Amino acid sequence: MRVLILAKEGDQSVSATPPTPEAMAEFQRFNQELVKAGVVIGDGRLYPSSQGKRVRFDGKKRTVIDGPFAETKELVGGYWLWQVRSMDEAVEWLKRAPFDGHTFEIRQVFETDGM
Amino acid sequence: MRSGRSSRPTECEGALPIDPATAEAHRAIEAIWRIESARLIAGLARVVGDIGTAEELAQDALVAALEQWPTAGVPEQPGAWLMGTAKHRAIDLIRRRQTLERKHEEIARDIERAQEGLDLDTAIDMEVGDDLLGLIFMACHPVLSKEARVALTLRVLGGLTTEEIARGFLVPVSTIAQRIVRAKRTLAEAHVRFEVPSGTERVARLASVLEVIYLIFNEGYSATAGDDWARPALCEEALRLGRILAELATNEPEVHGLVALMEIHASRLRARVGPSGAPVLLLEQDRSQWDRLLIRRGLAALERAESLGDAMGPYALQAAIAACHARAATAAETDWPRIAALYDAVAQLAPSPVVELNRAVAVGMAFGPAAGLELVDALVPEPLLKEYHLLPAVRGDLLRKLGRSDEARAEFERAASLTQNARERELLHRRAVECAAEGLAG
Numbered sequence: 001m002r003v004l005i006l007a008k009e010g011d012q013s014v015s016a017t018p019p020t021p022e023a024m025a026e027f028q029r030f031n032q033e034l035v036k037a038g039v040v041i042g043d044g045r046l047y048p049s050s051q052g053k054r055v056r057f058d059g060k061k062r063t064v065i066d067g068p069f070a071e072t073k074e075l076v077g078g079y080w081l082w083q084v085r086s087m088d089e090a091v092e093w094l095k096r097a098p099f100d101g102h103t104f105e106i107r108q109v110f111e112t113d114g115m
Numbered sequence: 116m117r118s119g120r121s122s123r124p125t126e127c128e129g130a131l132p133i134d135p136a137t138a139e140a141h142r143a144i145e146a147i148w149r150i151e152s153a154r155l156i157a158g159l160a161r162v163v164g165d166i167g168t169a170e171e172l173a174q175d176a177l178v179a180a181l182e183q184w185p186t187a188g189v190p191e192q193p194g195a196w197l198m199g200t201a202k203h204r205a206i207d208l209i210r211r212r213q214t215l216e217r218k219h220e221e222i223a224r225d226i227e228r229a230q231e232g233l234d235l236d237t238a239i240d241m242e243v244g245d246d247l248l249g250l251i252f253m254a255c256h257p258v259l260s261k262e263a264r265v266a267l268t269l270r271v272l273g274g275l276t277t278e279e280i281a282r283g284f285l286v287p288v289s290t291i292a293q294r295i296v297r298a299k300r301t302l303a304e305a306h307v308r309f310e311v312p313s314g315t316e317r318v319a320r321l322a323s324v325l326e327v328i329y330l331i332f333n334e335g336y337s338a339t340a341g342d343d344w345a346r347p348a349l350c351e352e353a354l355r356l357g358r359i360l361a362e363l364a365t366n367e368p369e370v371h372g373l374v375a376l377m378e379i380h381a382s383r384l385r386a387r388v389g390p391s392g393a394p395v396l397l398l399e400q401d402r403s404q405w406d407r408l409l410i411r412r413g414l415a416a417l418e419r420a421e422s423l424g425d426a427m428g429p430y431a432l433q434a435a436i437a438a439c440h441a442r443a444a445t446a447a448e449t450d451w452p453r454i455a456a457l458y459d460a461v462a463q464l465a466p467s468p469v470v471e472l473n474r475a476v477a478v479g480m481a482f483g484p485a486a487g488l489e490l491v492d493a494l495v496p497e498p499l500l501k502e503y504h505l506l507p508a509v510r511g512d513l514l515r516k517l518g519r520s521d522e523a524r525a526e527f528e529r530a531a532s533l534t535q536n537a538r539e540r541e542l543l544h545r546r547a548v549e550c551a552a553e554g555l556a557g
Binding site for chain 2: 041086111
């Protein structure tokens with residue numbers, strides 16, 4: 001099954017404080033381990049929400065809202081798409097990540113036939 | 116094979132009711148086992164020399180975890196814990212072997228091994244990548260039958276239980292269990308060494324590895340038997356093994372060729388099955404259902420394969436054919452002349468009647484059904500295709516396009532009688548009925 005890992009980066013998504021080189025290196029090592037294990041099938045880091053747009057749908061009306069967005073706790077800073085065999089496996093992998101202070105969310109991707 | 120259906124924790128639980136905390140720990144252990152078991156077995160196999168012993172030691176560590184973790188909690192570094200536990204047992208085992216009376220050669224072998232890794236700790240903790248590669252080469256050793264290689268690979272590299280493998284291949288559990296036991300014995304009797312082969316041997320050994328992974332993929336992709344048209348869980352396992360291998364053997368063009376082939380084929384999995392579970396053939400699939408991510412990954416892997424090799428190998432060529440379909444926005448836009456040319460190249464590298472049949476399909480699409488039929492007719496006397504349902508299916512298709520409905524109907528019926536897949540049989544019967552209607556109308 002596929003799971004989407006959402007990095008809830010909080011305020012960082014607005015201010016985009018760059019991570020330290022050490023933290024980046026540690027993250028790269030972890031990501032490399034995931035790739036070598038055949039887990040990662042897609043990933044991406046997002047620009048801060050100040051550069052984002054929202055489109056709201058209301059009947060026929062479309063309203064475009066410019067970032068930054070207020071609800072910082074819910075903002076997504078990056079994502080991974082993983083291929084794993086179970087939610088438990090995804091949790092076990094994620095627990096090994098060298099993060100501190102962030103929240104990550106694991107959501108299963110809906111698939112019609114197991115793939 | 117899918118989540119929630121594995122039987123590992125219950126194997127150790129027996130019929131006793133367990134509390135939620137224990138259940139949670141068992142689930143965590145199962146997931147950790149899935150992540151760690153291949154590396155664990157690989158590291159141990161290098162030290163003790165055979166897969167059977169390595170797997171037993173790893174299983175012992177797993178049992179210890181099942182005993183201790185529910186009360187002591189899951190350790191911070193569970194992989195290291197399992198390795199440490201298994202390592203101690205490995206050291207005990209080697210010491211015991213050394214003190215036991217036995218044949219000289221066996222003593223010599225153990226001493227050699229002990230000297231190789233004077234310090235067992237560092238020996239086991241060495242480069243994990245080479246260990247995994249060594250384990251893959253060992254499990255896929257040509258001394259084993261195809262079935263044995265497949266079962267052993269899924270077991271020690273996929274971390275699947277015997278039950279899960281049996282379910283995947285729709286055979287009794289005892290059959291798979293026997294295959295695995297025999298495979299380990301054969302490897303031991305043949306004194307197959309734990310190694311990453313080089314030179315000309317590497318070429319042959321790698322071919323055997325790729326064959327195993329592709330066999331697993333194909334069994335999932337077009338289930339040869341049973342009621343399901345496909346069993347995606349097996350495709351997932353094969354893809355995972357292929358992706359791992361591509362990271363370990365980065366400079367092997369055919370590894371990337373195989374990964375490309377599997378990624379692109381897998382991209383069509385959800386489009387291959389209609390709402391009622393009936394198969395939908397390639398040219399009739401809704402291409403908007405194709406998985407763009409897998410296509411992109413497949414095309415990237417193909418590019419990698421092409422950049423590494425002077426001439427494309429059989430897997431890269433087949434991936435290139437799959438890529439022609441993946442790149443065509445509609446079935447009508449398919450570059451059939453290129454596909455026919457690629458099949459020519461495959462036929463020259465690895466001639467086989469099945470390749471020739473595929474070439475006939477491409478020629479029929481590129482240059483008209485008469486040209487295709489000419490090639491197919493030449494294959495009819497081929498003994499290897501005598502029972503192959505796709506020969507009459509392809510012939511029926513070409514005859515139908517030429518307006519020879521009666522002959523086409525007979526071919527589809529023959530194809531239906533030859534296939535062992537229920538879903539495919541239905542599809543072929545439907546084709547036969549359509550031909551009968553066309554015959555009446557014409």
